[in-house]
Amino acid sequence: MKGWESMSPECLFVLDNYNDYISGELDPDRVSRVEAHIRSCPNCEIFLGKASRIHGRTAGLLRVQAPQTLRKSISSLLEKT
Numbered sequence: 001m002k003g004w005e006s007m008s009p010e011c012l013f014v015l016d017n018y019n020d021y022i023s024g025e026l027d028p029d030r031v032s033r034v035e036a037h038i039r040s041c042p043n044c045e046i047f048l049g050k051a052s053r054i055h056g057r058t059a060g061l062l063r064v065q066a067p068q069t070l071r072k073s074i075s076s077l078l079e080k081t
């Protein structure tokens with residue numbers, strides 16, 4: 001994975017907490033912090049998307065009422081990368 005040179009403390013926070021985030025066990029304060037960060041950090045957004053696919057779950061981003069077609073294009077995008 002490229003682009004992690006710009007990794008910030010918030011990226012490390014996401015990495016530390018993504019597992020609980022994906023499994024829905026993260027407390028709401030941390031969930032907000034993770035979601036606020038992935039909106040401004042493509043690396044973490046992609047990372048979380050891939051991680052959630054591996055876990056067979058849907059990441060927070062996709063959970064937000066994405067139309068079926070959008071979900072499909074996001075999935076196929078992630079499969080190509």
Ligand SMILES: [Zn+2]
Pocket residue numbers: 007008010011012014037041043044045
């Ligand atoms: Zn990040």
